[in-house]
Amino acid sequence: MKITLKLLTAAVIGLTLALGSCKKHDPTPPSVEQQQLTKLSTTWKASSVTLDGTPQTGYDGFTLTISGTAGATSFGFATSGRPTTSPWSSGGTWTFGADPQTQITRDDKVGITYSVSDTQLQLNFNFSGSGYTNTRVSKVTGDWIFNFTKQ
Numbered sequence: 001m002k003i004t005l006k007l008l009t010a011a012v013i014g015l016t017l018a019l020g021s022c023k024k025h026d027p028t029p030p031s032v033e034q035q036q037l038t039k040l041s042t043t044w045k046a047s048s049v050t051l052d053g054t055p056q057t058g059y060d061g062f063t064l065t066i067s068g069t070a071g072a073t074s075f076g077f078a079t080s081g082r083p084t085t086s087p088w089s090s091g092g093t094w095t096f097g098a099d100p101q102t103q104i105t106r107d108d109k110v111g112i113t114y115s116v117s118d119t120q121l122q123l124n125f126n127f128s129g130s131g132y133t134n135t136r137v138s139k140v141t142g143d144w145i146f147n148f149t150k151q
Helices: 002-020 032-040
Strands: 043-051 063-067 075-080 091-096 103-106 111-116 120-127 142-150
Touching: 032 111
Parallel strands: none
Antiparallel strands: 043 063, 043 142, 063 075, 075 091, 091 103, 103 111, 111 120, 120 142
16 A cells, blocks of 8 residues: 555656656737837838839938737837938828738828848838828829838
């Protein structure tokens, strides 16, 4: 009887130690939106800008900072170094579009197609608004492509 009790005690202790050392797994993997938000949330510096296929000058100091909290429905952005001809406001909010891996929408209703890696971001959009920082409409209306590098 003593041997059986000792074996049973040893088995219970062994099982307790084995189960206690198991790593706990997060039951829910991050959503596509959370994964993309992680990639997007940083400060990006413009490396090239085109309007209707024509390279634009004055964007050497342009930065776009994207921020947000996982699980939220809208996120923030801020810009700095905007030239006078810019389709960007100084800041605002954005949401993911129908395909969160490639689409976002700014609060001014501009739909943007994007591609992001660990170090590069490309934004493509058509701007038909009046522009920001007292610009003329004709200078900012059209198809824009912004290429950024991560800061």
